[in-house]
Amino acid sequence: MKRFLMVLMAFLTACSSIPGFVPVEDSQLIRADVQRSTAPDLEEQQVSNLVRGNSSFAFDLFHQAAANSTENLIFSPYSISLAFSMVYAGARGDTEAEMADVLHFQPQDSQHSAFNALDLYFENLGKEDVSEQNQEEQGDPFQLNIANSVWGQEGYPFLDEFLEILAAEYGAGLRPADFVNNPNAEREKINNWIEEETEERIKDMIPPDGVITPATRMVLVNAIYFKAGWLNEFSKPATQEAPFTLLDGSQVNAEMMHNSELKVNYLQGDGFQAAVLPYVGNRTGMLIILPEEDRYSEIESALSPEMLQSVLNDAEYESIIFAMPKIDFETDLDLIEHLQPMGLQKPFSGEADFSGIAGNRDLFISAALHKA
Numbered sequence: 001m002k003r004f005l006m007v008l009m010a011f012l013t014a015c016s017s018i019p020g021f022v023p024v025e026d027s028q029l030i031r032a033d034v035q036r037s038t039a040p041d042l043e044e045q046q047v048s049n050l051v052r053g054n055s056s057f058a059f060d061l062f063h064q065a066a067a068n069s070t071e072n073l074i075f076s077p078y079s080i081s082l083a084f085s086m087v088y089a090g091a092r093g094d095t096e097a098e099m100a101d102v103l104h105f106q107p108q109d110s111q112h113s114a115f116n117a118l119d120l121y122f123e124n125l126g127k128e129d130v131s132e133q134n135q136e137e138q139g140d141p142f143q144l145n146i147a148n149s150v151w152g153q154e155g156y157p158f159l160d161e162f163l164e165i166l167a168a169e170y171g172a173g174l175r176p177a178d179f180v181n182n183p184n185a186e187r188e189k190i191n192n193w194i195e196e197e198t199e200e201r202i203k204d205m206i207p208p209d210g211v212i213t214p215a216t217r218m219v220l221v222n223a224i225y226f227k228a229g230w231l232n233e234f235s236k237p238a239t240q241e242a243p244f245t246l247l248d249g250s251q252v253n254a255e256m257m258h259n260s261e262l263k264v265n266y267l268q269g270d271g272f273q274a275a276v277l278p279y280v281g282n283r284t285g286m287l288i289i290l291p292e293e294d295r296y297s298e299i300e301s302a303l304s305p306e307m308l309q310s311v312l313n314d315a316e317y318e319s320i321i322f323a324m325p326k327i328d329f330e331t332d333l334d335l336i337e338h339l340q341p342m343g344l345q346k347p348f349s350g351e352a353d354f355s356g357i358a359g360n361r362d363l364f365i366s367a368a369l370h371k372a
Contacts, residue, residue, distance in 0.1 A: 036171040040113040050114040053104030054081050055305040064338045074331045074372045083222040089165045090357030095346045102344040112169040142280050143227040147197045148172035151219040162357050179216040187212045197223035228279035254325035262322040265315035271295040274311045335368035
């Protein structure tokens, strides 16, 4: 009988006694007897390959999701890739090959150390910007929190090698769970963890409708919380209601942020304008692309890593008149619905081979949920 493996990803932005394992400070957390590697041994090119792969996957998923929805769409490809990368550590055979192809992953011997290096970069980026900002006392604080957790059925024979990768490369320990006897109680625990890691913004991510069942054996979770003030803040008095044109040509009133002398990197491209709005610290930013009237579908279809890099390379620093509506929306994605048409089939079926997790082929991914 196949057992269930779940992959959960939560992203928020605001602009078991097992041999060989020892408890850490949290008495309910068990991890491999290895520390997280804080200086991964790899070449810079391996991290660059990971970034390019993640960018390619991001646009592949965007086009798949956008083609099946008319709603506003927000998701974190980094969060999704990181969560699936933890699962990839236990994938073997055709399952491993499919994941590498569709998710643009590298071979196992470089994938996880590269992700660790990138994750540590972002972690330090947040700390450095907060430190600098405290000295300069500017804007809302820059916050970036990336957390991974793994919840495993008590007594299930998870392999030492698998848990060592999670500990060393993802800083993730195993939290013993009793899905067999108390699936709903474990669901609530996981939801509470996600809520805590996202500053209480993402609640009840796992619905009480049988997503977690007595057949569940492992749940992997990635949660990201990102919040930062604009480097160039918008004036509250200049934020006023104004007409905003929708794709169908109709207009609605929206709260529009205005700045008549905004200094940013700007590009007038073929059929679009683009501007990069930096966040506090000036190391991260939001790239905004505004298609010309009647060219939205054309520009949307052209979105790719190459286009993105071209815009960033060609944009020049200048002063512009800028207006943008304040936005507040969320997206719930059932990733299996989107990843299967993209060619990722075996991990979600009885043909799945995750023998690198527990030495057997009992597991397949029963749910992959993302909320942003």
